[in-house]
Amino acid sequence: MSYTSQRPLFVSFVGGSSGLWRIERMYPVVGEGLPVADRLDVRESFTLSTVQEGLWTLRGVTSNARYIIREEADELTRRQEGLMRPTATCAALIPIRKTEAWWALAQDERRRIFEESSHHTQVGLEYLPAIARRLHHSRELGEPFDFLTWFEYAPEHQSAFEELVKRLRETEEWQYVDREIDLRLRR
Amino acid sequence: MSYTSQRPLFVSFVGGSSGLWRIERMYPVVGEGLPVADRLDVRESFTLSTVQEGLWTLRGVTSNARYIIREEADELTRRQEGLMRPTATCAALIPIRKTEAWWALAQDERRRIFEESSHHTQVGLEYLPAIARRLHHSRELGEPFDFLTWFEYAPEHQSAFEELVKRLRETEEWQYVDREIDLRLRR
Secondary structure: OOOOOOOOOEEEEEEEOOOOEEEEEEEEEEOOOOOOOOEEEEEEEOOOOOOOOOOEEEEEEOOOOOOOOHHHHHHHHHHOOOOOOOOOOEEEEEEEEEOHHHHOOOHHHHHHHHHHHOOHHHHHHHOOOOOEEEEEEOHHHOOOOOEEEEEEEOHHHHHHHHHHHHHHHOOOHHHHEEEEEEEEEEO | OOOOOOOOOEEEEEEEOOOOEEEEEEEEEEOOOOOOOOEEEEEEEOOOOOOOOOOEEEEEEOOOOOOOOHHHHHHHHHHOOOOOOOOOOEEEEEEEEEOHHHHOOOHHHHHHHHHHHOOHHHHHHHOOOOOEEEEEEOHHHOOOOOEEEEEEEOHHHHHHHHHHHHHHHOOOHHHHEEEEEEEEEEO
């Protein structure tokens, strides 16, 4: 997730027969899954594209953080590391869609559920710098998911990662998730 | 601006020689202008398009409100009216871009400037229902502007509209605007 200012980056996750990442496992957590693919290609661009490639293409765009306050932003900046660290050969892609009820909430209500009740940022902070992540927004691109979150970590942090996703799925925020797929990858 | 849940709507504002709206006036408030065009066509779709048409095409997407809290949302819902009221034959399109400094702020800092200091929502409320508006997000579509705001009002509310934009341009929030164009239209 990006907590410093930057130009939005468009990212296409293309599932098919080519790409750096081998898809080891893919399963629907809630709702409909995706067609089985062997590999994932992650393509970054500063230009929006609507091209569909491979068996499926999921698109998202990085943006400013919507809920975190200054103190949390500073803590994240201090502790997080970038993507593509040589040791981080494991990745996960978790597309989620939230319900209409979530999107009908006002900002203060979403912030309360996101952080004061679900401790989303605080939970994520506990796993830094081991588990790097980047959030992509998809809802305003007319995509089937609202968010695509990409995680990278070394094989020895596999169980920490399982714990992280388990904790997030138990939160009040996750009651608003009506479609979720869990993809695990290796390079 | 939409304060109730809905599917994002993609809107293309096409400046050229056709369209319902006649462009009566267009001037850059801050930064670079746009090529002169006679008419504006407003095209709505549930599908994202990257097509460029006319002399220029500005694209945006409606989304959930990012700053307003529940009390403000309810007040807006009670007081606002829709677009295309028969009497509302005047319109304005105001594309703005905000500085990198704005986008580097955390959510609590942006909210403080947006509402507690600049009273953006409260000022807008004073002019309801006379001046209807809809906000479109453009930053995450890779567009030259961050936001496109569309206003509609009857000719007798022209001076109220001038007052509204004047008040907003005097706020702390507007110090973060580094490109702004003001287009006035009639149908």
